[in-house]
Amino acid sequence: MTASLANQAFKQIGFCWALGTHSGWGTYALNFAAQCARNGISPAIFWSENDLVLTEEQAALLGKPLEEVARWNAMLGQGATLDFPFLHALGDNLEFLYPTLGVKGKPDVGVIFFETDQFSPENLARAQRFDLIIAGSTWNKELLERRGLKRVVFCPQGVDLSRFAPRPRQNAFEGRFTVFSGGKLEVRKGQDITIAAFKRFHARHPDALLVTAWNSPWPQIANSIAASDHVVGAPTVSATGELEAPQWLVANGLREDSFVTLRMLPNVVVPDLLKEIDLAVFPNRCEGGTNLAAMECMAMGVPVVLSRNTGHRDLIQDGNCYTLNQQKSVGEILGRPELADWGESSVDELVDRMEQAYNYRADAKARGEAGRAFMQSWDWSLQIDRCLAEIQKIA
Numbered sequence: 001m002t003a004s005l006a007n008q009a010f011k012q013i014g015f016c017w018a019l020g021t022h023s024g025w026g027t028y029a030l031n032f033a034a035q036c037a038r039n040g041i042s043p044a045i046f047w048s049e050n051d052l053v054l055t056e057e058q059a060a061l062l063g064k065p066l067e068e069v070a071r072w073n074a075m076l077g078q079g080a081t082l083d084f085p086f087l088h089a090l091g092d093n094l095e096f097l098y099p100t101l102g103v104k105g106k107p108d109v110g111v112i113f114f115e116t117d118q119f120s121p122e123n124l125a126r127a128q129r130f131d132l133i134i135a136g137s138t139w140n141k142e143l144l145e146r147r148g149l150k151r152v153v154f155c156p157q158g159v160d161l162s163r164f165a166p167r168p169r170q171n172a173f174e175g176r177f178t179v180f181s182g183g184k185l186e187v188r189k190g191q192d193i194t195i196a197a198f199k200r201f202h203a204r205h206p207d208a209l210l211v212t213a214w215n216s217p218w219p220q221i222a223n224s225i226a227a228s229d230h231v232v233g234a235p236t237v238s239a240t241g242e243l244e245a246p247q248w249l250v251a252n253g254l255r256e257d258s259f260v261t262l263r264m265l266p267n268v269v270v271p272d273l274l275k276e277i278d279l280a281v282f283p284n285r286c287e288g289g290t291n292l293a294a295m296e297c298m299a300m301g302v303p304v305v306l307s308r309n310t311g312h313r314d315l316i317q318d319g320n321c322y323t324l325n326q327q328k329s330v331g332e333i334l335g336r337p338e339l340a341d342w343g344e345s346s347v348d349e350l351v352d353r354m355e356q357a358y359n360y361r362a363d364a365k366a367r368g369e370a371g372r373a374f375m376q377s378w379d380w381s382l383q384i385d386r387c388l389a390e391i392q393k394i395a
Contacts, residue, residue, distance in 0.1 A: 008388070009395035010084050012042045014072065014105060016098045017089035019062075020049035021266040022217055023184075024292045025089065028157050030058065030267075035384035037061040044084070046072045047098060053266035055163075079103060085391050087111050087134075094123040107131035107394045113288035115188065115310075116338040117143040124148065131394050134387060136289035137311035139341065153390045156290045156314060158383035159375055163271050164299035166372065172276045173260075176209035177358055180273075180280040180302070182293035184216030185225060185235070185243060190283040190307065190345060192228035195252055197281075197350040202258045205358060210254070211277065213293075215243055215264035230347070274300045279357045279364065283345040285330055287311035295378060298371035303364040305353045309343030320370040322353040 013036055020026025026049060033043035038061065045062075048069045054062070079102030086105025089097040090112040108129060113136040119127075124147060127133070133152045135141040141154045179198060183189045191214060202208045214222070219237045226234040235248035245261040265273065274280075280297040282305060290311045297304050298321070305322040306312045316323055327343030330336070357364040 008039070008041060008392055010041065010392075012044055012084040013087070013388075013391075014044035014046060014082060014084065014103075015087035015089075015111070016046040016076070016100045016103070017111075018047045018049050018098075019045055019052070019066075020217075021053045021268060022049065022051075022264055024157070024289070027267045027292060030054075030062075031158065031160065031380040032384050032387075033065060034058050034061045035381050036388070037065070038381070039385070039388065041388070044072050044082075044086075045069050046076060046100075053268050055268060076100060076103065082106060085109060085395060088130075090114070090127075090133075092116055092118075094119050094127050104129075107391065109134060109391060112136065112140060112144075113311075114140060114143075115286045115288050115342075117147060118338040119147060132390060134390070137287065138314050139310045140288055143341075151394075155387040155390060156378070156383060157292055157295070158378050158380035159292075159295050159299045161299055161376065161379045163268070164274070164296045165271075166301040167271065167275045169275055173209055173211070175207060177205060177207050178209050178211050178276060178278045179354065180211045180213070180277040180297065181282075182213040182280070182297075183282070183284070183291070184218060185214035185222040185245070187224040187227055188284065188286050188342075190285050192225055192230040193283040193345055193347055193350060194281050195249070195254065196230040196347045197283075197354065198258075199253050200347075200351050201354045201358075202255070204355075206258075208258070208354075208358070210259040211262070211273070212245065212259065213262045213265060213270075213273070214245060215262070217241075217264075219243055270296060271300060274302055277302050279303050279305065279354065281305040281350065281354070282312070283307050283324055283350050284312065285309070285344060286339075286342040290314045295375060298368075299375040299378070301368040301372040303357055303368040304371060305350065305357075307343055307345045310341055315374075317370075317374060319367060320374045321367060322356065324349050324353065 019029040036043045043065050076099045082105045087109045088100045090110045091097045092114045110130040110133040134155045144152045181194045198210050223234045231252050235243045235245045282294045307324045324345040326346040330342035331340035
């Protein structure tokens with residue numbers, strides 16, 4: 001517990017986005033609830049996934065709060081004014097991601113990761129109800145303030161540094177130079193740019209292997225990738241909700257032995273995968289937050305390639321990663337002003353970064369180590385305490 005929380009003004013806190021282990025929001029909720037419990041603050045959990053995969057400590061901390069989810073959830077349809085802080089999950093256009101409009105906390109707090117700032121006047125006016133808005137990136141904070149919202153703070157997500165730390169390889173992909181691409185498959189995440197670049201990179205280096213973790217609880221979002229000029233179509237979805245990515249990658253020119261596609265992984269097992277990776281690439285067009293997958297790679301000491309745009313800029317420091325600096329405005333390319341800050345990365349530049357990591361392994365290792373050092377101040381416990389301290393100021 002930080003000194004600022006030693007005499008916190010509240011003993012309970014509520015939040016309403018699904019606690020889980022298969023998505024960024026879910027991982028955020030899980031670590032938020034666990035750190036509250038460590039601080040002696042009882043988390044009132046209003047929503048949870050059914051297939052949680054918890055560590056022993058998480059299960060011990062959250063056993064009782066998880067038993068009360070149904071009781072809290074029943075309150076959503078009725079509306080309520082709570083006598084403790086309540087956090088609302090917000091998305092693009094400042095909409096409520098869960099049915100919490102009728103619930104108010106003391107204080108009432110919004111938590112937001114958004115990708116465009118085309119907020120309606122009605123939603124902007126409604127957002128004035130919040131005593132505080134927690135933004136997931138500096139970019140989000142600045143856009144909100146530009147639109148007239150004053151009570152905004154930047155509190156990024158974190159990483160569990162007890163698990164996401166360097167560990168010995170088991171040579172699962174022995175003899176291959178592994179390139180990791182993670183995050184739910186969608187045009188915003190830029191996996192089409194990765195595919196185009198990797199196809200050329202693999203032609204030069206047949207030992208390269210693309211390792212993908214693109215499945216998510218929302219497979220239908222993958223259809224957006226078909227809008228890209230770099231790929232043809234989008235993967236179909238199986239009866240079990242998994243992306244049928246192998247067929248799609250072959251149809252887009254990748255050899256069957258040049259890639260491995262993974263099923264949806266609970267966050268607790270991701271370190272076992274990342275320890276086998278040589279380079280992680282994120283040519284994302286936009287990140288409302290700071291990209292949890294990239295942060296976890298950096299914490300493991302994996303060299304990463306980051307597009308220099310939107311939320312990624314909070315992660316970039318000299319020497320702690322490779323950067324994609326050629327960023328054309330997606331808004332200008334498509335004639336869509338709401339996407340003005342989105343960045344279109346260069347396939348050529350991404351190929352160059354892959355070549356740099358492949359040919360200069362000592363430099364790649366140094367960047368990975370610098371990234372790991374940078375992430376040491378991003379542990380979930382520190383970030384959640386930072387969040388709680390901001391709420392404490394107004395409680």
